[in-house]
Amino acid sequence: MSKGADRLTQLMSDDARHIWHPFTQMQEYRQEGPVIIERAEGIHLIDIHGRRYMDGVSSLWVNVHGHGKREIDEAIKAQVDRVSHTTLLGLSNVPAIKLARQLVEITPAGLEKVFYSDNGSTAVEIALKMAFQYHRHRGGTGKTRFISLTHAYHGDTIGSVSVGGISLFHKTFEPLLFDCTFAPAPYCYRCPLEAEYPGCGMACADALEEIVRGAQETAAALIVEPLVQGAAGMLVAPEGYLARVREICTRYNLLMIADEVATGFGRTGTLFACEQEGVRPDLLCLAKGLTGGTLPLAATLATEIIYDAFLGAYEAFKTFFHGHTYTGNPLACAAALANLSLFDPLEVLSGLSGRIRHFSRALAPLRDDPKVGDVRQKGFMVGIELVRNKATKEPYPPAERIGHRVILGARERGLLIRPLGDVIVLMPPLCTERDDLSRMVAITAKAIREVTA
Numbered sequence: 148m149s150k151g152a153d154r155l156t157q158l159m160s161d162d163a164r165h166i167w168h169p170f171t172q173m174q175e176y177r178q179e180g181p182v183i184i185e186r187a188e189g190i191h192l193i194d195i196h197g198r199r200y201m202d203g204v205s206s207l208w209v210n211v212h213g214h215g216k217r218e219i220d221e222a223i224k225a226q227v228d229r230v231s232h233t234t235l236l237g238l239s240n241v242p243a244i245k246l247a248r249q250l251v252e253i254t255p256a257g258l259e260k261v262f263y264s265d266n267g268s269t270a271v272e273i274a275l276k277m278a279f280q281y282h283r284h285r286g287g288t289g290k291t292r293f294i295s296l297t298h299a300y301h302g303d304t305i306g307s308v309s310v311g312g313i314s315l316f317h318k319t320f321e322p323l324l325f326d327c328t329f330a331p332a333p334y335c336y337r338c339p340l341e342a343e344y345p346g347c348g349m350a351c352a353d354a355l356e357e358i359v360r361g362a363q364e365t366a367a368a369l370i371v372e373p374l375v376q377g378a379a380g381m382l383v384a385p386e387g388y389l390a391r392v393r394e395i396c397t398r399y400n401l402l403m404i405a406d407e408v409a410t411g412f413g414r415t416g417t418l419f420a421c422e423q424e425g426v427r428p429d430l431l432c433l434a435k436g437l438t439g440g441t442l443p444l445a446a447t448l449a450t451e452i453i454y455d456a457f458l459g460a461y462e463a464f465k466t467f468f469h470g471h472t473y474t475g476n477p478l479a480c481a482a483a484l485a486n487l488s489l490f491d492p493l494e495v496l497s498g499l500s501g502r503i504r505h506f507s508r509a510l511a512p513l514r515d516d517p518k519v520g521d522v523r524q525k526g527f528m529v530g531i532e533l534v535r536n537k538a539t540k541e542p543y544p545p546a547e548r549i550g551h552r553v554i555l556g557a558r559e560r561g562l563l564i565r566p567l568g569d570v571i572v573l574m575p576p577l578c579t580e581r582d583d584l585s586r587m588v589a590i591t592a593k594a595i596r597e598v599t600a
C-alpha cells in the first residue's frame with residue numbers, strides 16, 4: 148500500500164476507534180464508514196479522498212458566507228498576531244468590546260448588555276439563570292419557574308434540556324431536570340390541539356395565554372425559538388404568533404427569552420427573526436451563525452432593567468456568579484466582527500430574498516411526492532417531513548431509518564445533509580446561489596424517491 152493510502156486507512160480506523168460522535172449511534176456509524184473532511188471552499192466540503200460535497204446544512208446551521216471566506220480568515224489571522232486568548236473575568240479585550248457594541252446596535256431595541264459564552268446551550272443556560280436571579284433581586288422570590296413549548300430545543304446542558312420538549316432527546320434525563328411548564332407548540336401539520344389553521348384563530352396562542360395566566364405568580368420567564376422551532380423539524384409558526392408571545396409575556400409580567408441561536412444572522416431572511424414581527428425580547432440568545440461558522444462563540448443579550456437589578460455593593464451578593472473560561476475569546480470575537488461586516492457591503496440580506504423565492508419554487512414540486520407529508524420553509528431553513536401514509540400522516544417506524552437512508556442517498560450524489568428523524572433538513576449557507584439551491588433540492592428529491600420507492 149502507498150504511504151498516502153496508509154494515511155487514509157489510519158485516519159478511518161482511528162476515527163472509528165477513538166471518536167465518540169455527538170447525536171450519533173456509533174454502532175451504525177462504524178458500519179457505514181466515515182466521511183472525513185479535510186478542506187473546504189465556498190459551499191463545498193472536500194474529504195480526504197478528494198471527493199467534493201455541497202454543505203447542505205451549513206456545517207450544522209453555522210456557516211453564513213461560505214467556507215474559507217477571506218475577510219473572516221484574515222481577521223482571525225490578524226488577531227492571532229495580537230493575542231489569541233485572555234480572560235473576560237474582571238478584564239476586557241478589544242474585539243469583545245467592539246463586538247458588544249455592534250451586537251447592541253443590530254439586535255432589537257432595548258437589548259443593551261452582552262454576556263459572552265461559547266455555545267448555544269450556555270447562551271440559554273445564562274438567560275435562564277439571569278431571569279431567575281433577576282426576580283430574586285426584585286423581591287419576586289416566588290417567580291422561579293419557566294414556560295416553554297412542546298417540541299422546543301434549547302441545547303444539551305441540564306438547564307437547557309429542562310426547557311426542552313423533544314422527548315426523543317430529553318426523556319432519558321427527566322429525573323435530572325427541573326420542572327417546566329409546556330404549552331402546545333404552533334405545529335400546524337400535527338396540531339397538538341387538533342385544530343386547523345387559520346380557522347382556529349391561532350388556538351395555540353390562546354392556550355399559551357391560559358397557561359401563562361395560571362402561572363403568572365410562579366413563572367420567571369418564557370423561552371421561545373422565534374418563528375421556527377428548528378431541531379423539532381423546522382416547525383414554522385403562523386404569522387403573528389411571535390408577537391402574541393411578546394404581548395402575553397408583557398401582560399403577565401414574565402421575561403421573554405428569544406432563543407435565536409438557529410434563526411439569527413439572516414437565516415429566516417432578516418438579520419434576526421424577531422424583526423419580522425417587531426418583537427423586542429428581554430433576553431436574546433445568539434450563537435451558531437455569530438462567527439459565520441468559524442469559531443465557537445455565543446452571546447446572551449439583556450435589557451438595562453435586568454442588568455441594573457444585579458448592581459449593588461459586593462457584599463449585597465447581587466453579582467451574576469457565572470462565567471466560562473473562554474468567555475469573550477478575542478479570536479472568536481474578531482471572527483464575529485468580520486462576519487457582521489460582510490452583511491452590509493455584500494447586501495447579503497437584500498440579495499437573499501430573491502434566492503429564498505427561488506428556493507421555494509424549487510421545493511414546490513416536492514409537495515406532490517406521495518411520501519412527502521409537509522414541506523416547511525422560512526428563509527434558508529427548510530424541513531421536508533416524510534410519512535408512510537400521506538392521507539393519515541402516519542410516520543415511518545423508527546427502525547426503517549428513512550431519514551437517515553435519504554441522507555446517505557444524497558451523500559452518494561455529492562450533498563451532505565443531516566435529518567431530524569424523518570424530517571429532511573436543507574439549510575445551506577446564505578451565500579448559496581440559485582443553481583446550487585436547485586441542485587440541492589433535485590438531489591434530495593431523487594434520494595427521497597429512491598429510498599421510499
Ligand SMILES: *Cc1c(COP(=O)(O)O)cnc(C)c1O
Nearest residue numbers: 266267268300301302377408409
Ligand atoms: C443549536 C441550538 C442550541 C444549542 O446550541 P449549541 O451550540 O449546540 O449548544 C440552542 N438553541 C437552538 C434554537 C439551537 O438551534
